[in-house]
Amino acid sequence: xxxxxxxxxxxxxxxxxxPLLKKRxxxxxxxxxxxxxxxxxxxxxxxxxxxxxxxxxxxxxxGKDWALASGAVRAKYLRAIxxxxxxxxxxxxxxxxxxxxxPLDEAAWDMDDVAGCFEYYADLAEGLxxxxxxxxxxxxxxxxxxxxxxxIGVVGLITPWNYPLLMAVWKVAPALAAGCxxxxxxxxxxxxxxxxxxxxxxxxxxxxxxxxxxxxxxxEAGAPLASHPNVDKIAFTGSTATGSKVMAAAAQMVKPVSxxxxxxxxxxxxxxxxxxxxxxxxxxxxxxxxxxxxSATSRLIVHESIAKEFLDRLxxxxxxxxxxxxxxxxxRLGPVVSGGxxxxxxxxxxxxxSEGATILCGGVRPEHLKKGFFVEPTIITDVTTSMQIWRxxxxxxxxxxxxxxxxxEALDLANDTHYGLGAAVxxxxxxxxxxxxxALQAGIVWINCSQPCxxxxxxxxxxxxxxxxxxxxxxxxxxxxxxxxxxxxSDESWGWYRSPSKLSLLTLLKKKSEQKLAIIPxxxxxxxxxxxxxxPLLKRRxxxxxxxxxxxxxxxxxxxxxxxxxxxxxxxxxxxxxxGKDWALASAAVRAKCLLAIASxxDVAGCFEYYADLAEGLxxxxxxxxxxxxxxxxxxxxxxxIGVVGLIIPWLCxxxxxxxxxxxxxxxxxxxxxxxxxxxGVN
Numbered sequence: 123x124x125x126x127x128x129x130x131x132x133x134x135x136x137x138x139x140x141p142l143l144k145k146r147x148x149x150x151x152x153x154x155x156x157x158x159x160x161x162x163x164x165x166x167x168x169x170x171x172x173x174x175x176x177x178x179x180x181x182x183x184x185g186k187d188w189a190l191a192s193g194a195v196r197a198k199y200l201r202a203i204x205x206x207x208x209x210x211x212x213x214x215x216x217x218x219x220x221x222x223x224x225p226l227d228e229a230a231w232d233m234d235d236v237a238g239c240f241e242y243y244a245d246l247a248e249g250l251x252x253x254x255x256x257x258x259x260x261x262x263x264x265x266x267x268x269x270x271x272x273x274i275g276v277v278g279l280i281t282p283w284n285y286p287l288l289m290a291v292w293k294v295a296p297a298l299a300a301g302c303x304x305x306x307x308x309x310x311x312x313x314x315x316x317x318x319x320x321x322x323x324x325x326x327x328x329x330x331x332x333x334x335x336x337x338x339x340x341x342e343a344g345a346p347l348a349s350h351p352n353v354d355k356i357a358f359t360g361s362t363a364t365g366s367k368v369m370a371a372a373a374q375m376v377k378p379v380s381x382x383x384x385x386x387x388x389x390x391x392x393x394x395x396x397x398x399x400x401x402x403x404x405x406x407x408x409x410x411x412x413x414x415x416x417s418a419t420s421r422l423i424v425h426e427s428i429a430k431e432f433l434d435r436l437x438x439x440x441x442x443x444x445x446x447x448x449x450x451x452x453x454r455l456g457p458v459v460s461g462g463x464x465x466x467x468x469x470x471x472x473x474x475x476s477e478g479a480t481i482l483c484g485g486v487r488p489e490h491l492k493k494g495f496f497v498e499p500t501i502i503t504d505v506t507t508s509m510q511i512w513r514x515x516x517x518x519x520x521x522x523x524x525x526x527x528x529x530x531e532a533l534d535l536a537n538d539t540h541y542g543l544g545a546a547v548x549x550x551x552x553x554x555x556x557x558x559x560x561a562l563q564a565g566i567v568w569i570n571c572s573q574p575c576x577x578x579x580x581x582x583x584x585x586x587x588x589x590x591x592x593x594x595x596x597x598x599x600x601x602x603x604x605x606x607x608x609x610x611x612s613d614e615s616w617g618w619y620r621s622p623s624k625l626s627l628l629t630l631l632k633k634k635s636e637q638k639l640a641i642i643p644x645x646x647x648x649x650x651x652x653x654x655x656x657x658p659l660l661k662r663r664x665x666x667x668x669x670x671x672x673x674x675x676x677x678x679x680x681x682x683x684x685x686x687x688x689x690x691x692x693x694x695x696x697x698x699x700x701x702g703k704d705w706a707l708a709s710a711a712v713r714a715k716c717l718l719a720i721a722s723x724x725d726v727a728g729c730f731e732y733y734a735d736l737a738e739g740l741x742x743x744x745x746x747x748x749x750x751x752x753x754x755x756x757x758x759x760x761x762x763x764i765g766v767v768g769l770i771i772p773w774l775c776x777x778x779x780x781x782x783x784x785x786x787x788x789x790x791x792x793x794x795x796x797x798x799x800x801x802x803g804v805n
Contacts, residue, residue: 125216127159132168132337133320135175136330142167147310147338152223152457153447153494161313163338166346169305172334173352176276176303179331187329189273189301193250196299200247202326203319204240207233210322214287214315219448222283222312223457223495224411226449232288238751239288239295239577246598247299255607261728264612270605273301274378275354277601278347280368282360283312283459284414284517290316292577292592293357294333300601305334305353307344309360311459313337340364351375357600358382359416362541362586380590380600382416382582384515385543388536389419389572390526390558392549393427400548401435404521407546407572409443409499412456413519414463416587417544419572420516423535426525433503433523437483440499445488457495458518464495467518471500474511474522480504484519507538515541529558537563543583546572560707560760565591566792571755579748579757579792584764591790594748644676649685652692659684693766706763710740748792757794
């Protein structure tokens with residue numbers, strides 16, 4: 123089927139603009155290996171123009187045209203875009219399929235999700251105005267305080283090729299809903315539908331500069347965007363290696379980033395499952411979208427008592443998958459996106475064989491397809507945990523397998539990875555599923571399913587899979603800045619600079635301080651590690667100088683890297699002790715009790731007591747349900763400790779800052795259950 127490829131330019135300031143260097147990049151159909159068109163290739167100079175256009179969009183009419191417009195105004199544009207997406211669904215799905223190799227049915231479902239995402243964030247945008255000036259309860263009635271949510275500003279959005287339009291919209295929709303102006307840089311391997319989004323934005327009259335779309339190569343367009351001094355935030359989805367570079371570039375300007383990076387997700391199958399249902403979810407979890415999903419459950423951990431029969435069923439499910447040109451009816455697995463990705467996948471498989479693994483099925487080009495970047499769905503057994511295929515992300519239709527005997531062994535295998543994006547558990551025992559889901563170190567956990575994703579629920583990972591959450595209300599928060607506004611409401615003067623005669627309390631305190639100045643004992647302390655005082659390994663100490671007298675009044679221990687190692691190990695042990703039940707997984711009330719016991723200084727006590735109250739309330743807020751459009755799934759959100767954190771504070775209010783810094787260290791985890799899957803029959 124001949125498909126007309128529109129010839130587009132860059133979208134800058136609401137207009138099509140040819141790249142300043144007039145460069146273009148060829149578009150290759152991965153199913154045929156033929157060049158079918160080209161896209162404009164932006165460079166740093168074009169990035170400058172787009173950023174300037176975005177800045178103008180935010181300041182136009184003193185911000186009233188977009189950033190300071192009511193949420194309802196922005197929602198109107200988002201809904202208009204959604205309607206156009208739906209109107210052009212078939213055309214957009216076809217472009218997506220020939221651009222990245224995604225089966226046409228999957229691409230069509232993606233277009234439904236794209237429209238739904240714009241509609242969802244239109245609803246949230248409309249609700250923003252009512253949530254402004256949310257009051258803050260204060261302990262002093264002489265002040266009143268409230269919170270404003272404001273757009274961060276100009277945001278750079280860098281997106282991948284596996285869900286070209288959908289993952290772009292995961293960022294574009296909430297950014298626009300928040301009132302930001304954006305520069306979208308999609309992958310050069312799949313940009314066609316993002317350029318059609320540009321045309322749609324022009325059709326609906328989106329204000330100039332609110333969304334700018336720059337296609338082109340990563341080093342020439344993505345890198346200048348990530349490091350641009352006039353971009354206020356970067357949101358990136360892609361490889362962990364590139365994400366590290368984006369983070370380093372942003373760090374030079376202390377610019378916030380959100381990163382959704384790689385994964386090597388486990389799927390744990392217990393012995394009590396329906397074998398066919400579990401096999402279908404296992405195949406879907408790894409081979410959906412040609413295996414090119416960052417959250418793909420590509421590490422199968424199956425109970426040893428059912429492993430042989432389960433793998434037999436799984437191979438049968440895999441053999442049913444139709445591999446063809448993505449435009450063919452019934453296609454369930456198309457080509458990988460490019461020749462480079464094709465070679466990478468085959469090299470992973472070849473390395474696994476050379477390391478002693480067994481290719482149970484697949485691992486080669488399908489015999490009936492002589493052209494295109496096709497790889498048969500592949501299952502690999504006899505894998506060790508040190509093998510490359512077990513530890514590194516393949517980003518292709520490749521599943522590796524290990525067996526387990528106990529639940530503890532399964533969890534050790536599942537969590538033995540640098541990544542922490544997704545994980546799945548399949549069992550008829552829902553109490554076990556709940557227990558395992560809590561112990562899995564991932565931002566998303568699926569129970570009796572794999573890979574369902576809803577724009578209402580948070581999406582994001584832990585460890586080297588990135589940080590920050592997209593989708594749901596969390597996605598909107600990504601693009602908003604919190605501003606505290608506090609007003610003094612008393613008729614009385616503040617009184618700090620009254621004449622000394624009126625400062626009786628302060629005068630008394632000063633006299634007492636002077637009396638004790640010469641006799642205050644300075645405790646001689648060591649480092650506090652693993653609950654005990656420990657002398658620094660290098661036995662170094664630093665003098666303490668009283669800034670009032672300039673005299674040395676004592677000293678403090680001086681830690682070095684070796685002491686840091688010991689402290690981090692102690693913190694890791696604290697989290698793992700008694701399988702986490704002593705602290706990380708303990709009742710929040712237990713932690714609250716400790717915080718209350720710590721409080722001893724007036725300034726610090728108030729902070730510890732405040733967070734003790736919040737800690738006590740955490741348990742009741744766990745498993746917060748997420749409203750979904752499908753009744754076959756249910757989703758909830760839990761808040762879990764991030765893990766071991768390093769707290770580095772200044773000298774001005776060191777004890778008070780130690781207390782307040784605690785608040786920033788919780789992570790959201792999404793749990794989804796398939797209610798039509800194993801043993802879950804929610805109607």
